[in-house]
Amino acid sequence: MRGWFRLTLGLLAVVLGALWTVLGLGFVEGSALSDQRIWAMAGPVLVLFGLAGLWWGMRARRR
Template sequence: MSGWFRLTLGLLAMIVGALWTVQGLGYVEGSVLTDQRLGAAIGAGLVLVGVALIWLGVRARGRR
């Protein structure tokens, strides 16, 4: 995987994870995930995966 691809996936994962987290916590209404703790937990995990992918992408770009 190239550095740019990891950076893009990481950013996308962070955005979706943050959205799922706030929906799961009940701050955004009108979704199946609203007020669902499982959605908040999965969203937080996805944010962490996104951070890791961004970190790996930055490292891959720095080696070039």
């Protein structure tokens, strides 16, 4: 069961970060986040944290 929590949080962060990026860039209309530059910048940062979480979770699973 080791590492599953980290993997889950990492995957959630990657998906949420990608969604924020798409919304912030204005590709999806009808949201309060649409065309907001802050979300276009925060999204990739969250994706990077999510990728780090995935890497950390995979390392924990290998041990």
